[in-house]
Amino acid sequence: MGGRAAGVVGRRRRVGDVVMRYQELSYWLSTVDEPLTPRPPLPGDATRTW
């Protein structure tokens, strides 16, 4: 198995793990009607001003 492919699989697993962890936080979060996939974080390359 190529390293690149393994990395992709690994990343997917990590996202899946994170979603699973959020679902396990409460009965309520386990029964929302949407996936708990995180929204994109703040891009990490710049200081920002609003």
Next chain:
Amino acid sequence: MIVGAGYTGLWTAYYLAGADPTLRITVLESEIAGYGASGRNGGWCSALFPTSLSALARRHGRDAAIAMQRTMQATVREVGRVVAAEGIDCDWQAGGTVVLARTDAQLGRARAAVDEAREFGFGPDDMRLLDAGEAAARCSADGVRGGTYTPHCAAVHPARLVRGLARAVERRGVTIHERTPVTAIRSGAAVTPAGVVRAPVIVRATEGYTPGLRGQRRAVAPVYSLMVATEPLPAETWARIGLAERETFSDYRHVIIYGQRTADGRLAFGGRGAPYHFGSRVSPAYDREPQVFAALRRVLGELFPVLGPQVPVSHTWGGPLGVARDWSASVGLDRSTGLAWAGGYVGDGVGTTNLAGRTLADLIRGERTELTALPWVDHRSPKWEPEPLRWLAVNAGLKIMSSADESEQRTRRLRPPQDPPARDRRADVGAWKAAVIKTPLFRKTSCGVSYANGVADYNGHWGVNELCNICPAKQKQLCIDDYRDPTEQEVKDVLDTLGYDSPVLVEPGHVWTHGLGEQKRYAVQHHLRHQIWEVNQPHFPGAHGRQLLGHEVDPHQAERFAAVRAELVDAVKYGDDD
């Protein structure tokens, strides 16, 4: 810039974007929207406010207290309006709240709650006393002897509410960045691993996670509340339990419990009682306390024996809520720094956060409105003490409440005639009322003397319900107008003047001391005209005066406080950064 995508941050974004669509609003969230208490709470959208009407009146006056409560009631309706307008599918049902009384002591507290409501002009449409039959008709828990009902509450699926709100906020043009922790907030800037983000106004909406921000460890104490949910219950079980209108339910014990019938037919049930963790630490490990889950399961089984000896619990979870040093929620904006905040809801946040969001939107836009005039606006709670006093203060309070409940419960089972509130009612207040005597009745000589002279109580009795509940309204108002909490320095000054030595913890309504003995404690109380309490002889709500007449001494209490002291000795080894 809003830090935190729970109810507080999202409601703020929602109303701010609605009021001014040209504003550029970003929400930064360390995990996902609803990760904290917003996704884990009991699902009560209520008009409960963490500060009682009487306490608000003492500090801000009667009119301000009434305005606060009326606004909270309207807030429940406002959340319902937005839920409908935005099409948020969150099992909203405005069935009200029933609070049960299952002992004489609890019945006394139910009556006191209604009496307090009436004193402030709230009628039966806001809260009414239920007799045993009426209470059981709503929630047929074991041994129900009465209770209260208020319509000002809706049961809600809290996670669907917060997730739906996040989508509504995005539809209004707000950007939410998840998995973006903020480590520090300062004027005009929020620090993240991705860099420093600058904005003219930064809202701190982090509640139980606030101590994780640099320099904020003592702003809020994270206190854990844990919950369980049962398997879906069969229709015949629900026919025996009730809650037909999905009323949220609780009872009048001291340790807070709360429950709701979920839309899919489960009982979701929670309670405080988990320990506060030293140093305001927050950890996923603290979400799960097997002893607390077992206790919740046991209480659920006691309330509803129909659930059987093995209450069918399918889910357990928990999380931290935020408690300010004076147990007062607050919202505000410091115009000089651009730093805004809201929080300290003590678990009553599902409704209160909406009011916070609307209020922050007004404050940030520079609008002076009815909301910005409410008494919680710009209230500055003092910081919690450095450890180990913080640990002592929070956990001592939790232990006192649970001890009182256990004592009452044993009293109910073993010696029901010994319940002091019931005896009080029979012995004096009831007889007095029955006799239609117009002469006022007082529990303390100084209260009668104060009344005769038209002045506020001069011996520091005001604020203990069991002392003040029979005083004439005119006298109570004098005491309310005269009341204020002393500062810690004022207490220390009195101790110095008298040559006494004691640790001091100032809490709303009373000051904790230790080791003074009764005579010295009274001397301090009379100097300060304020309740002075000994940490080893706490007032048990429902007990008459300082003596626990009729209350069985809890054999576990001395053991618990010994444990508190032992842990205190260990605790001093742990540093505190603020």
